[in-house]
Amino acid sequence: MKKIMIDLDRTIVDGGYLEVLNEYLGTNYTYDDIDGYFVEDFLPQEQLDDYLEYFYNNINIYDYTTIKPNAIEIIEKLSKKYEVFICSAYLDKRVPEKSGVVTNNKHMWLLKNLPFLDPKNFIFTSRKDIIDCEIKIDDKVGNLKGCGEIKLLMDGYHNQDYTEEDLKERGIIRVRDWNEVADILL
Ligand SMILES: [Mg+2]
Incomplete structure (x- = not known):
């Protein structure tokens, strides 16, 4: 075989990351607004650190993805x-x-x-x-x-x-x- x-x-699976980021920021970004692979890359360093802390302590991304x-x-x-x-x-x-x-x-x-x-x-x-x-x-x-x-x-x-x-x-x-x-x- x-x-x-x-x-x-x-x-x-698809999606998830942008939904979580929008929920966190209270925004409505779409994938057209995103440039790189990581949707949160545009955040300034300090805010990015806070976001990653929040993300890894609270989020299972597979609660947000679709198949x-x-x-x-x-x-x-x-x-x-x-x-x-x-x-x-x-x-x-x-x-x-x-x-x-x-x-x-x-x-x-x-x-x-x-x-x-x-x-x-x-x-x-x-x-x-x-x-x-x-x-x-x-x-x-x-x-x-x-x-x-x-x-x-x-x-x-x-x-x-x-x-x-x-x-x-x-x-x-x-x-x-x-x-x-x-x-x-x-
Ligand atoms: Mg992949």
């Missing part, structure tokens, strides 16, 4: 044809001492929502490039390195700068949703 590495955040349409059903089908690994980064380099909280939240989410997968196939690391799988699905281009055959980039607000030409050079195919993943892999 070929091995597939599938990312969690912004690949299987992308058909993701679970299609992953279950993939798991019959491939060996499926979920690989998710947990480390927030800005506050490494808080990052273990995130690992637990991710682990609990995976157990609940992907019960058909063996938990030993859950991988928590930011070094996804060292994982050697034939197929990778992720919303970050850098995470698709170290992959032998098929690299699928899940479309997202933060990866729009890559043109189809850029992606072609890297051997990457952009997919807009899970139905497109199914068309390619099932």
Whole structure:
């Protein structure tokens, strides 16, 4: 069986971070207002520190995320044809001492929502490039390195700068949703 590495955040689930930030600030920002990967990056340093403190002490991000349409059903089908690994980064380099909280939240989410997968196939690391799988699905281009055959980039607000030409050079195919993943892999 070929091995597939599938990312969690912004690949299987969507949203959450901006909703939490808006709740905290009392604002109505949309993703059009956001430039980088971390939605809170524009905050001045002191306010950012306070926000991260609040976030990691109070928030389980998976209470705020939504599952992308058909993701679970299609992953279950993939798991019959491939060996499926979920690989998710947990480390927030800005506050490494808080990052273990995130690992637990991710682990609990995976157990609940992907019960058909063996938990030993859950991988928590930011070094996804060292994982050697034939197929990778992720919303970050850098995470698709170290992959032998098929690299699928899940479309997202933060990866729009890559043109189809850029992606072609890297051997990457952009997919807009899970139905497109199914068309390619099932
Ligand atoms: Mg991701």
